[in-house]
Amino acid sequence: MSHNPSIPHRLIGQDAPPAPSLVRATFTTLWNPINGFFEWFGELGLFSWQVLRASVRRPFEGQELLRQFDEIGSKSLPLVALAGAAIGFVLALESRSSLVHFGAQSMLPAALVYSIIHETGPIVTGLVVSGRVGAGIGAELGSMKVTEQIDAIEASGVNPYKFLAFTRILACILVLPLLTIAADFCGVLFGWIAEALAEPVSFHRFISQGFALSTFRDFLAPTFRTVVFGLIIGTIGCFQGMRTKGGTAGVGLSATSSVVLSSLFVILADVILVKIVLVFFS
Amino acid sequence: MMPAEQQVLLDVEESGAKPAIEASDEKNAGPAVVMRGLHKSFGKEIVLNGIELTVNSGETLAVLGRSGTGKSVLLKLIIGLQAPDSGSILVHDQEITRLDLEALNAARKKMGFLFQNAALYDSLSVEQNIAFPLKRHTKMTASERGDRVKQLLSSVGMESDLKKMPGDISGGMQKRVGLARALALDPGILLLDEPTAGLDPITSGEIDELILKLQEEHHMASIVVTHDLQSAKTIADRLALLHEGTVHIEGSFEDLEKSDNEFVSQFMKRDS
Numbered sequence: 001m002s003h004n005p006s007i008p009h010r011l012i013g014q015d016a017p018p019a020p021s022l023v024r025a026t027f028t029t030l031w032n033p034i035n036g037f038f039e040w041f042g043e044l045g046l047f048s049w050q051v052l053r054a055s056v057r058r059p060f061e062g063q064e065l066l067r068q069f070d071e072i073g074s075k076s077l078p079l080v081a082l083a084g085a086a087i088g089f090v091l092a093l094e095s096r097s098s099l100v101h102f103g104a105q106s107m108l109p110a111a112l113v114y115s116i117i118h119e120t121g122p123i124v125t126g127l128v129v130s131g132r133v134g135a136g137i138g139a140e141l142g143s144m145k146v147t148e149q150i151d152a153i154e155a156s157g158v159n160p161y162k163f164l165a166f167t168r169i170l171a172c173i174l175v176l177p178l179l180t181i182a183a184d185f186c187g188v189l190f191g192w193i194a195e196a197l198a199e200p201v202s203f204h205r206f207i208s209q210g211f212a213l214s215t216f217r218d219f220l221a222p223t224f225r226t227v228v229f230g231l232i233i234g235t236i237g238c239f240q241g242m243r244t245k246g247g248t249a250g251v252g253l254s255a256t257s258s259v260v261l262s263s264l265f266v267i268l269a270d271v272i273l274v275k276i277v278l279v280f281f282s
Numbered sequence: 283m284m285p286a287e288q289q290v291l292l293d294v295e296e297s298g299a300k301p302a303i304e305a306s307d308e309k310n311a312g313p314a315v316v317m318r319g320l321h322k323s324f325g326k327e328i329v330l331n332g333i334e335l336t337v338n339s340g341e342t343l344a345v346l347g348r349s350g351t352g353k354s355v356l357l358k359l360i361i362g363l364q365a366p367d368s369g370s371i372l373v374h375d376q377e378i379t380r381l382d383l384e385a386l387n388a389a390r391k392k393m394g395f396l397f398q399n400a401a402l403y404d405s406l407s408v409e410q411n412i413a414f415p416l417k418r419h420t421k422m423t424a425s426e427r428g429d430r431v432k433q434l435l436s437s438v439g440m441e442s443d444l445k446k447m448p449g450d451i452s453g454g455m456q457k458r459v460g461l462a463r464a465l466a467l468d469p470g471i472l473l474l475d476e477p478t479a480g481l482d483p484i485t486s487g488e489i490d491e492l493i494l495k496l497q498e499e500h501h502m503a504s505i506v507v508t509h510d511l512q513s514a515k516t517i518a519d520r521l522a523l524l525h526e527g528t529v530h531i532e533g534s535f536e537d538l539e540k541s542d543n544e545f546v547s548q549f550m551k552r553d554s
Contacts, residue, residue: 059418140405146395147399147401147404148398148399148401149401149403149404151358151401152395152401152402153364154363154390155361155390155393155395156390156391156395156414156415156418156463157387157388157390157391157415157418157419158415158418159367187351
């Protein structure tokens with residue numbers, strides 16, 4: 001076989017792939033994740049549209065909605081309250097040492113309340129709920145998908161987007177602000193306990209000082225943020241669960257991806273919404 | 283070109299335009315399901331390649347075939363869980379493939395589906411599973427619903443297990459509850475996906491007896507997907523063997539047993 005001088009010698013041989021296939025392989029390697037990214041958002045858009053369309057049609061599945069309030073709300077309360085309490089306690093301990101250093105320890109109640117209501121309470125609640133509820137919804141709907149229970153619901157003439165997805169998303173939206181208030185309350189309460197252990201102060205005085213600089217408007221923006229967090233957690237959990245493929249391994253993957261994606265989007269939404277609130281409402 | 287056996291054994295009634303049939307008359311009228319030129323592919327894999335089948339009212343058709351030949355897909359196309367690539371499915375003279383969601387849900391109420399693993403809702407009790415379609419599609423009061431659930435569970439021999447959760451009952455019992463749920467709305471067509479799969483021979487026999495008894499009571503058209511030849515022989519009036527995406531042969535159990543087609547005799551003799 002004669003050697004073509006236009007082809008480099010090291011590429012000639014049985015193992016060397018021809019140049020076009022290298023280009024194709026590189027293109028595929030780069031294209032697949034990009035394609036998957038846009039495909040995921042496209043499917044999420046279609047899913048959201050189907051849920052939205054189903055939500056305005058009767059019947060409204062009130063009983064299932066109540067069951068989801070219990071599953072998502074009541075059962076998340078202990079964990080959210082504990083997280084809020086721990087954050088309040090630690091925040092009070094850490095802030096105290098810094099404020100004492102600057103001789104401003106009298107500002108502690110106000111700083112603590114402001115910090116918990118504005119940022120710590122909502123984001124901690126969002127992340128705790130996305131962990132507990134996101135995984136729960138992803139795994140439950142995922143296992144329903146692989147065991148054909150979602151097909152069975154559809155086969156009996158019931159819209160699964162309404163019965164399964166809309167009820168869970170609505171429950172998340174309505175429950176998140178309430179859980180955030182619980183986390184805020186526990187945070188402030190345990191902040192007071194931490195402060196009272198260091199320097200005796202009555203709860204009434206702590207609260208008076210704490211809320212002296214806060215108005216009702218200060219509650220509105222964080223509450224609105226938690227509504228968006230609820231929408232994100234519910235939508236992503238249901239979407240990942242209802243598109244599960246591949247048996248029990250797929251269920252595990254759906255649960256994990258629900259937590260990872262909902263936490264990621266909650267953090268992203270927090271950053272964006274804080275900026276929006278600062279620009280338009282401060 | 284159709285195989286010779288199929289041409290001989292086909293008993294297909296051409297579907298003409300007929301006046302609308304009242305729900306109560308559907309069980310006794312003409313063909314219940316008519317499939318014409320049904321094609322379905324998943325990616326490059328062709329699963330169904332021109333299925334032609336008719337199931338008459340009150341008749342039980344067993345669909346046989348090797349694993350992966352699209353038997354379960356066929357049932358899912360009939361109830362609208364999947365859409366065919368091309369072809370037509372008439373259910374009581376109504377074209378299923380072109381219905382919007384609301385009309386499709388209305389058509390689904392006339393069909394009962396028993397899934398391969400029963401697919402009971404595991405967050406609901408046995409009683410709530412059966413009440414699920416009744417609650418959504420009928421105007422029954424709670425006590426009427428309770429009576430209907432008890433009646434259905436009694437017909438499948440599970441009246442004492444009302445409050446149990448699906449995870450607390452055996453596979454055979456789950457199939458019975460699945461059957462009761464499929465019959466809740468008194469459907470004209472019953473679709474059964476491997477009703478005896480994963481069950482021991484005695485329980486399989488009991489499920490077959492139960493299906494026969496329910497057939498007699500409800501006079502439905504039934505399509506049973508199965509690998510179990512003994513079960514097909516017991517419960518089906520007619521059998522259809524799928525091979526390479528088409529109906530390879532159609533006829534009674536004896537017709538299939540007598541066939542000298544190599545694939546058919548290989549399939550039929552495997553279990554005998």
